[in-house]
Amino acid sequence: MKKRTLLYVAFIALLCSCENTGSAYERAKGAKPNIIFILADDLGYGDLGCYGQKTILTPHIDRMASEGLRFTQHYAGATVCAPSRNSLMTGQHMGHTTIKSMEKPIKDNDLTVAEVLKGAGYRTGVIGKWGLGNVGTSGYANAQGFDYSFGYYDQIRAHNYYPDYLMENGEKFPLKNEVVYVTDSTNYAVGIGNAAVKKKEYSNDLFTQKALDYIKNDTKEPFFLYLAYTIPHANNESFLINEHGMEVPDFGIYDKEPWPSEKKAGASMITRLDSYVGQILDLLKENNLDENTLVIFTSDNGPHQEGGWRLDYFDSNGPLRGMKRDLYEGGIRVPFIARWPGKIKKGETDQVVSFWDFLPTACELSGQDQPISTDGISYLPTLLGDNEQQEQHSFLYWEFKTSISRHAVRSGDYKLVTIKDPKIDSTSIELYNLADDISEKRNIADQNPAMVSDLEAIINRFR
Incomplete structure (x- = not known):
């Protein structure tokens, strides 16, 4: 009996040994970690301390970079909002995406990251700026694989940080703010664009609270949270109230600086965004989710020069030429940081990756087959330090037509x-x-x- 027990123990040990062999990349395939994808709006390559920023303070994102992997050659899907986000969701470059420039809904037959992960048993949520289709269209977030949605469905409404309402699962979520709408029929934002005359509830603060609640909603399923902030985009309809477009509740640590108000506000927006990231990371640690959660931070395109903000205030594009709406590096090369304690090796990589690579990466993490519709390549090997397994793009492609x-x-x-x-x-x-x-x-x-x-x-x- 004792001999049989020893043989059984040896057999179990052998099985465990076999399961633990192979590279970290091989072991991570199908591991189904929680995934939080944090997207900034119009944040430049040079706006973060870990990418060379000297004045604006971003300690939490910098800590995320020191604890994870910082990419120096990561590209957005496009140089403006909607097509870039479409590329992120569908895993396609601009040659194949259905949204090319101005807002159009994602099509019914477009396969999204949320649909892939939901099919793998994930709880899926989008909080913040969706911008790819309103209720009643094929692009409605809850019709594209998301179990939960909160925020702006329309990208023009998202200009205002103090809207009169947000959307939650297809229903209006009223806020205490009071707004005026664009009524001039010659303006592209007529009936949608708005600015607040009474500012009570700041949308990005609400996004953070909803995100924290979503993470704390402990269930047996892994979760995917697409957290799309609107900071530091400008309110392009701020002319309605004769103010600059860098809307923020206060100037924070920059209040005493001898700068014009729009410069203080822009810097404060970025530092406020950094504080949100810190809250997310702290909650993961407090709830013992840290080592089972991949957190990604990036931006939808390069920095803007709108609403009173100027690139040369803080060298927002760093060493890069150009900005939002350009196809030079400043318009499409963006910060990208990935953190997964115990899995991702700390450091820096010059591996060339893009928005359309996220979907195949999510497929590998969730154990799903990669769809033939994607133009992307999984960067999971790079995340886990297995460079020999990393495939390379033969080319990357962008277009922008006005x-x-x-x-x-x-x-x-x-x-x-x-x-x-x-x-x-x-x-x-x-x-x-x-x-x-x-x-x-x-x-x-x-x-x-x-x-x-x-x-x-x-x-x-x-x-």
């Missing part, structure tokens, strides 16, 4: 930017080697016609 048509493609270290203005019958073709020209100052197109031709062929595939 009256001027902009396209960009990156392959390896080379990036091609084309800008066509039909009004003046002008087309510029610019090629940069990002390995030694991160600021895109030296156009080397004339010296590399073969490279230009190869990259133009990729653009023409989706033009």
Whole structure:
């Protein structure tokens, strides 16, 4: 009997040993950790201390970077809000997404990250700015895989930090603020854009409280929380009340600085966002969820220059050229930090990744098959330090079309930017080697016609 027991113990030990073999990457496949994806709005590459910011204080995000992995070559899906978020949700680049520029709802047949994770048994929630479809459309968040939604469904309404109501699971959530709406029929925001004449409840404070409540709602299922703040976007309808658009309850630690009010407000918005992240991280630790939760922090595109805010106040784009609405690096290269204690190795990586890589990464984490519709590549190997398993993109692609048509493609270290203005019958073709020209100052197109031709062929595939 004793001999049989010893054999049984040895057999169990062997099984445990087999389960623990393999790389951290192999062991993490299908591990189903909680996932919190925190998205800032119009936050620049240079706005955080861990990316070189010298004046604005972001201690909690900096701590997150020191405890996790900081990416130096991470790209948003687009240079403006709606298409970038669509790319994040569907795992597709701009050549394939159904939202190209102005707001249109996600289509019924678009597969979202939330649908993937819900299919894997996750509890799914979106809090903050959805911006991809209102109630009654195919883009309504609760029709796209989210069990719970709270915040702004419309991206123009999201300009106002003190709205008269938010939305919760398709119903109006009234607030104590009083607003005036745009009535000028020549304005793009007519009937939707608004500004507050009575400011009582700050939307991003409410997002944080709802997020904390969502995390504390302890259930047996793993959870996915897409927490999309609107900081530090400007209220573009602030002209209605003759104020700048950097809306924040107070100037905080910058109150005594000898700066104009919009500069104090913008800095305070970023530091306030940092405090929200700190609250999330603290709660995870307090509730023993820390080591089973992957937290990601990034921004939807580069920094803006609206509502009184200026790039040169604090060097918001850092060493990068351009800003929101540009396809230069300043418009699309954004901060990206991933933290998962005990799993992600601390440090920095120059692995090139993008918004459309999040969906396949979520597939690997949840044990789901990667859909053929995605343009993305899972970056789970990079997160877990298994660089030999990390696949590489052959190219990354972006476009942005208004009256001027902009396209960009990156392959390896080379990036091609084309800008066509039909009004003046002008087309510029610019090629940069990002390995030694991160600021895109030296156009080397004339010296590399073969490279230009190869990259133009990729653009023409989706033009």
